[in-house]
Amino acid sequence: MYNRNLEKVIKSRFDGKEIIILYGARQTGKTTLITKLLSEIDNSVVFNCERPDIKAVLESMNITQLKLLFGNFKYIALDEAQQVENIGKVLKLIYDSPEFDAKIIATGSSSFELAGRITEPLTGRNIKYELFPLSxxxxxxxxxxxxxxxxxxxxxxxxxxxxxxxxxxxxxxxxxxxxxxxxxxxxxxxxxxxxxxxxxxxxxxxxxxxxxxxxxxxxxxxxxxxxxxxxxxxxxxxxxxxxxxxxxxxxxxxxxxxxxxxxxxxxxxxxxxxxxxxxxxxxxxxxxxxxxxxxxxxxxxxxxxxxxxxxxxxxxxxxxxxxxxxxxxxxxxxxxxxxxxxxxxxxxxxxxxxxxxxxxxxxxxxxxxxxxxxx
Incomplete structure (x- = not known):
C-alpha cells in the first residue's frame, strides 16, 4: 500500500462539517485511500454504494432508514457514490438535517455524474479532491x-x-x-x-x-x-x-x-x-x-x-x-x-x-x- 499525498490534505479537513468529495478514475486507489484513513479513526465505516441494499436506503431519502444505516458512526464514507440516484440531494439532506452529525466522505469514478448531481445541491457544503495514478x-x-x-x-x-x-x-x-x-x-x-x-x-x-x-x-x-x-x-x-x-x-x-x-x-x-x-x-x-x-x-x-x-x-x-x-x-x-x-x-x-x-x-x-x- 502506497502513502498518498492527499492523505494529509484530506485529514486536515476532517474537523470541518463540509462533505468531502473524492473523484478519480477507476483503479487509482480511492477505496484504498479512504479505507486506510478511516481505519485510523474510531466510529468510522465505509459503505459500498454498489451494494443494492445500501443504494436503496440512500435513494429512499428516508430519515429513519438512513439513521439505522449510519448508526452511531461519526465518520462515514460512501464509496462509488455516483451509483446513487440523486446523490447530491441525498448528501444535502444528510448535511442539513439535525438528525445527522457524522462527517461524510463520498467517492466517485465519474466526475460528470457526481458533479452534475452534486454541484447545485451542495453549493457551499462540499470540498472536492481528485485522486490520480501515483505521481x-x-x-x-x-x-x-x-x-x-x-x-x-x-x-x-x-x-x-x-x-x-x-x-x-x-x-x-x-x-x-x-x-x-x-x-x-x-x-x-x-x-x-x-x-x-x-x-x-x-x-x-x-x-x-x-x-x-x-x-x-x-x-x-x-x-x-x-x-x-x-x-x-x-x-x-x-x-x-x-x-x-x-x-x-x-x-x-x-x-x-x-x-x-x-x-x-x-x-x-x-x-x-x-x-x-x-x-x-x-x-x-x-x-x-x-x-x-x-x-x-x-x-x-x-x-x-x-x-x-x-x-x-x-x-x-x-x-x-x-x-x-x-x-x-x-x-x-x-x-x-x-x-x-x-x-x-x-x-x-x-x-x-x-x-x-x-x-x-x-x-x-x-x-x-x-x-x-x-x-
Missing part, C-alpha cells in the same frame, strides 16, 4: 529517488497505476490492456447510454497518436466517422472521467499567436500506450518527445492539484512554429517549461515570446533533472 513525487517518497530514476522508462511505458508498480512487465501489460478497454469508461457507456463504444475507442486511439501535437476536432470527426459535435461531447466526457485532459493555447492577442488551439494529454501513459498497443523501448520510439511532454505536463498537473496550487496552465505557439511546451500563469506572472527527454545544448526562449512577454522562470526538464517539476 512521480509519491513514488519517490514511497520508494526512493534512485528507484524512480532507474525505473523511469518503465513508468513512461506502463504508467503508474498503484496496482501495477511492482508487477512484472508482462502482468503490467495485461492489466493495462484490460483497463484501457470499456472498463475504464464504463460509467460513460451506462450513464450516457452510448450504444456504440467503438467510437470512443477510435477517438481515444486517434488522440493517443497525437500527444504533443495540436488536435483538430474537425479532423478527429472525419477520422472516426462522427460529427464534430459528437467529438466535442465525447472528449468532454473522457475528461470528466479522468482519462484525458486538455491544455489550451496562451495568447494575449499578439498577431502571430495561435489563439484557440488545444492539446490533449493522458493522465496515465500506460493507458495511452495500451490503446495503441505499443510498449516498445522508449529510446527507439518516434513518439518519444510526445511521451516525455505528456509525462512532464501530467506530473506538473498532479502536483498543482494535490497541493491546492492553482496556476492556469497553457501551451504557447506561433503560426511560424515557435513554441513553449508549458506556460503557467500565477498572480499575473508567467513561468515557462520546456521538455526534452535528452537535452542538447543551451535552452533559449523563442525571440517572438521574449518580444511580447517576460518569463519569471524558464526551466528545461529532461530525464536527469525531472525533480525540478516539483520546485
Amino acid at each position: 512521480i513525487n509519491e513514488i519517490i517518497e514511497n520508494k526512493s529517488w534512485l528507484w524512480a530514476k532507474e525505473n523511469l522508462e518503465e513508468l513512461l511505458l506502463f504508467g503508474s497505476y498503484p496496482g501495477i508498480i511492482n508487477k512484472p512487465i508482462i502482468e503490467k501489460q495485461l492489466f493495462l490492456e484490460n483497463l484501457s478497454g470499456d472498463y475504464l469508461y464504463r460509467d460513460i457507456l451506462v450513464l450516457e447510454n452510448i450504444k456504440n463504444p467503438s467510437y470512443l475507442n477510435k477517438l481515444l486511439k486517434a488522440i493517443a497518436y497525437q500527444i504533443g501535437s495540436q488536435v483538430s476536432y474537425n479532423e478527429l470527426a472525419k477520422m472516426i466517422g462522427v460529427s464534430m459535435k459528437t467529438v466535442e461531447h465525447y472528449i468532454d466526457l473522457l475528461e470528466k472521467s479522468f482519462v484525458i485532459f486538455s491544455l489550451p493555447s496562451f495568447s494575449r492577442n499578439a498577431r502571430n499567436e495561435l489563439k484557440k488551439s488545444k492539446k490533449i494529454y493522458f493522465y496515465d501513459l500506460g493507458i495511452r500506450n495500451a490503446l495503441i498497443s505499443d510498449f516498445s523501448s522508449i529510446e527507439m520510439r518516434p513518439d518519444k518527445g510526445g511521451i516525455w511532454e505528456n509525462f512532464c505536463i501530467a506530473e506538473r498537473l498532479k502536483y498543482n492539484k494535490i497541493w491546492g496550487l492553482s496556476p492556469q496552465m497553457y501551451f504557447w505557439r506561433t503560426y511560424d512554429g515557435a513554441e513553449i511546451d508549458l506556460l503557467e500563469v500565477k498572480n499575473g506572472k508567467l513561468f515557462t517549461f520546456e521538455f526534452k527527454y535528452k537535452a542538447k545544448g543551451k535552452h533559449k526562449l523563442p525571440l517572438s515570446f521574449n518580444e511580447n512577454y517576460k518569463s519569471e522562470r524558464d526551466i528545461l526538464i529532461d530525464k536527469d533533472n525531472f525533480q525540478l517539476l516539483f520546485e
Whole structure:
C-alpha cells in the first residue's frame, strides 16, 4: 500500500462539517485511500454504494432508514457514490438535517455524474479532491529517488497505476490492456447510454497518436466517422472521467499567436500506450518527445492539484512554429517549461515570446533533472 499525498490534505479537513468529495478514475486507489484513513479513526465505516441494499436506503431519502444505516458512526464514507440516484440531494439532506452529525466522505469514478448531481445541491457544503495514478513525487517518497530514476522508462511505458508498480512487465501489460478497454469508461457507456463504444475507442486511439501535437476536432470527426459535435461531447466526457485532459493555447492577442488551439494529454501513459498497443523501448520510439511532454505536463498537473496550487496552465505557439511546451500563469506572472527527454545544448526562449512577454522562470526538464517539476 502506497502513502498518498492527499492523505494529509484530506485529514486536515476532517474537523470541518463540509462533505468531502473524492473523484478519480477507476483503479487509482480511492477505496484504498479512504479505507486506510478511516481505519485510523474510531466510529468510522465505509459503505459500498454498489451494494443494492445500501443504494436503496440512500435513494429512499428516508430519515429513519438512513439513521439505522449510519448508526452511531461519526465518520462515514460512501464509496462509488455516483451509483446513487440523486446523490447530491441525498448528501444535502444528510448535511442539513439535525438528525445527522457524522462527517461524510463520498467517492466517485465519474466526475460528470457526481458533479452534475452534486454541484447545485451542495453549493457551499462540499470540498472536492481528485485522486490520480501515483505521481512521480509519491513514488519517490514511497520508494526512493534512485528507484524512480532507474525505473523511469518503465513508468513512461506502463504508467503508474498503484496496482501495477511492482508487477512484472508482462502482468503490467495485461492489466493495462484490460483497463484501457470499456472498463475504464464504463460509467460513460451506462450513464450516457452510448450504444456504440467503438467510437470512443477510435477517438481515444486517434488522440493517443497525437500527444504533443495540436488536435483538430474537425479532423478527429472525419477520422472516426462522427460529427464534430459528437467529438466535442465525447472528449468532454473522457475528461470528466479522468482519462484525458486538455491544455489550451496562451495568447494575449499578439498577431502571430495561435489563439484557440488545444492539446490533449493522458493522465496515465500506460493507458495511452495500451490503446495503441505499443510498449516498445522508449529510446527507439518516434513518439518519444510526445511521451516525455505528456509525462512532464501530467506530473506538473498532479502536483498543482494535490497541493491546492492553482496556476492556469497553457501551451504557447506561433503560426511560424515557435513554441513553449508549458506556460503557467500565477498572480499575473508567467513561468515557462520546456521538455526534452535528452537535452542538447543551451535552452533559449523563442525571440517572438521574449518580444511580447517576460518569463519569471524558464526551466528545461529532461530525464536527469525531472525533480525540478516539483520546485
